[in-house]
Amino acid sequence: MTPQNPAERMVYRAMVYTWPLYAVGALYVVGPVLAWVLGGMAALALYLGPAMRADLRATGSVPPLVWCWFIGMFVMLVALWVGHLDWGLGLKQTIKSSIGWAKGWALLALFPLVGAVLPVRRSLLIRGQCVIGAWTLVLAPLLLIAPYVGLPERIFTSPLKAVGGPGPEYFSVFLFTYDPASWTPRWQFYAPWSPFAALLGVVMVLFALEEKDRKWMLAGVGAGILMILASKSRMGLVGLVACTIAPRMMPLLLKGWAWHVTATLTASLAVLGTALVALAQDAVATFKGARADSTRVRETLQRIAYERWQNEAVWFGHGTIHPGSHAVEYMPIGSHHTWFGLLFVKGLVGFAALLVPMVWHTCFAMLDAARHPRGRLPMGILMTIVLLSFGENLEIEAYMLWPGLTLLGVHLREVARDIKGEADLQPGQ
Numbered sequence: 001m002t003p004q005n006p007a008e009r010m011v012y013r014a015m016v017y018t019w020p021l022y023a024v025g026a027l028y029v030v031g032p033v034l035a036w037v038l039g040g041m042a043a044l045a046l047y048l049g050p051a052m053r054a055d056l057r058a059t060g061s062v063p064p065l066v067w068c069w070f071i072g073m074f075v076m077l078v079a080l081w082v083g084h085l086d087w088g089l090g091l092k093q094t095i096k097s098s099i100g101w102a103k104g105w106a107l108l109a110l111f112p113l114v115g116a117v118l119p120v121r122r123s124l125l126i127r128g129q130c131v132i133g134a135w136t137l138v139l140a141p142l143l144l145i146a147p148y149v150g151l152p153e154r155i156f157t158s159p160l161k162a163v164g165g166p167g168p169e170y171f172s173v174f175l176f177t178y179d180p181a182s183w184t185p186r187w188q189f190y191a192p193w194s195p196f197a198a199l200l201g202v203v204m205v206l207f208a209l210e211e212k213d214r215k216w217m218l219a220g221v222g223a224g225i226l227m228i229l230a231s232k233s234r235m236g237l238v239g240l241v242a243c244t245i246a247p248r249m250m251p252l253l254l255k256g257w258a259w260h261v262t263a264t265l266t267a268s269l270a271v272l273g274t275a276l277v278a279l280a281q282d283a284v285a286t287f288k289g290a291r292a293d294s295t296r297v298r299e300t301l302q303r304i305a306y307e308r309w310q311n312e313a314v315w316f317g318h319g320t321i322h323p324g325s326h327a328v329e330y331m332p333i334g335s336h337h338t339w340f341g342l343l344f345v346k347g348l349v350g351f352a353a354l355l356v357p358m359v360w361h362t363c364f365a366m367l368d369a370a371r372h373p374r375g376r377l378p379m380g381i382l383m384t385i386v387l388l389s390f391g392e393n394l395e396i397e398a399y400m401l402w403p404g405l406t407l408l409g410v411h412l413r414e415v416a417r418d419i420k421g422e423a424d425l426q427p428g429q
Contacts, residue, residue: 005055014340015128025158025171031399039110040334069109075353104395117132129207133223147185199234201227247376304345317347338389
């Protein structure tokens, strides 16, 4: 798997050197820098056209979905500015928050642009994730044994934290952490915390399942499952099942016999419905009870964020997160949930700015997954991102989701290419 142009070299090296970059606390810096450098290359390729060097020429025009992402993220920036103005947060805070937007929300538009315009191959992204998986499996024995042989949780915090970020954990190197509720070890691998590591594990499994080389595929799947299990995240377990199976079930929507089976199962709910509802309620209660303290804090944060949004700042939000009290273990109001966080920080305008491109892109991927195998991976990635949005804040984690975001752009390019090819084959063309 040899990169064939400078864009692929940058992408592939950034992926395969994930663990070394984590070891020096540089991942939070690399993601945004890569986004803006490659985004600039994509813009230059579009502008220069045939004058661009041959191996970096734009592979097509910007897809409508990418334009939608750009419009949504620009609206997000405007909502940020208005929120800061409404609450008198000052020029210094506005500049700081705008830089945060450039390192977070902007990446949701930049990386799909890169994948859609620059000649980056899907197979290269898939192999890159599997290489990260191989690194993970090699380092796993050290990480797993660390809490039992007296090694420290945190090795060090990188001086790169001087560039600014959400917190020191984004620049710290951990072997493991202790769960404050049960005081048992949890592993976060190269993520800033364990639940996020679990969702990165889901993404790794999704990529690895598309790998044609069996050895690399097994490395990616094995590492992804290890990340999910060792992180002890309930959300990761749900994602492992839902995000891998659902995309592969989509072709059944076009099969007549599948609709007959569905109708039969629906009719049987008249007899089994009550028992199934009770079973589902028990499963939900068990799911929440597995980490009752975490569930309580998240629900309290969401309730406070919703009530304060509704009563204080409906349209443009509060401009920034607010410190939390002892009731939420001092977690910031507006964190731990993308949608409630958006309502609190950027109001209904910011909420819609993410909702519209997210729904459109998810529906697009679902439709293509029903018709073609190429849609399975982007649909799985979007399902993972949606799942992540209900437990984390997307903007501060986009720097680690960039391979998946780039793949979404590659998928749009593939669909546009095939549509153009079909049009060229029509009679009279």
